Amino acid sequence: MEESSVSVSVSVSTKKGKARTDHESEGKKIPATIGRKGIRNKKYTVDDLLKIMAKLRSPSGCPWDREQTENSLKKYLLEESYEALEAIESGTPKNCGKSWPTCFLQIVFISRIAEEKGEFNFLGVVNELAEKLVRRHPHVFPRPTVPALPPKPRGRS
Numbered sequence: 001m002e003e004s005s006v007s008v009s010v011s012v013s014t015k016k017g018k019a020r021t022d023h024e025s026e027g028k029k030i031p032a033t034i035g036r037k038g039i040r041n042k043k044y045t046v047d048d049l050l051k052i053m054a055k056l057r058s059p060s061g062c063p064w065d066r067e068q069t070e071n072s073l074k075k076y077l078l079e080e081s082y083e084a085l086e087a088i089e090s091g092t093p094k095n096c097g098k099s100w101p102t103c104f105l106q107i108v109f110i111s112r113i114a115e116e117k118g119e120f121n122f123l124g125v126v127n128e129l130a131e132k133l134v135r136r137h138p139h140v141f142p143r144p145t146v147p148a149l150p151p152k153p154r155g156r157s
Helices: 046-057 063-067 071-089 093-117 122-136
Strands: 007-013 019-025 030-035 038-040
Touching: 046 063, 046 093, 071 093, 093 122
Parallel strands: none
Antiparallel strands: 007 019, 019 030, 030 038
16 A cells, blocks of 8 residues: 655744645645635645545554544444535535535545455546446447448358
């Protein structure tokens, strides 16, 4: 299993008492601000998310995250799904935007646990979903036509 991390360097800024930080993603430094609600201005990628989850589950990560199993996370998957449904019913897009990340977290978390067991991984889940969407929508994603093979020449026997 490959362990990776998102590197962060922090320097203090006097502007409004916030600290400045540089995130390194794929060798590029991305400036961001750390305020009361955490890191701002950083646009994380799916790859960053998977690395963060791997770090949380690693020996140097979070003890609570490391001890979780698919079974222990079932209740959170259900709870977060109900919260997402309530957000949809509220009719407020802002509420939906706040509940989807926690639903998505459960998928990423359980996929990570399965990856550690050698069962499947998040990118496999993404691939399965993409294949299913394409397969269910042939009117949008037509299958490529395969040219007919030319007839075999009749030879002497």
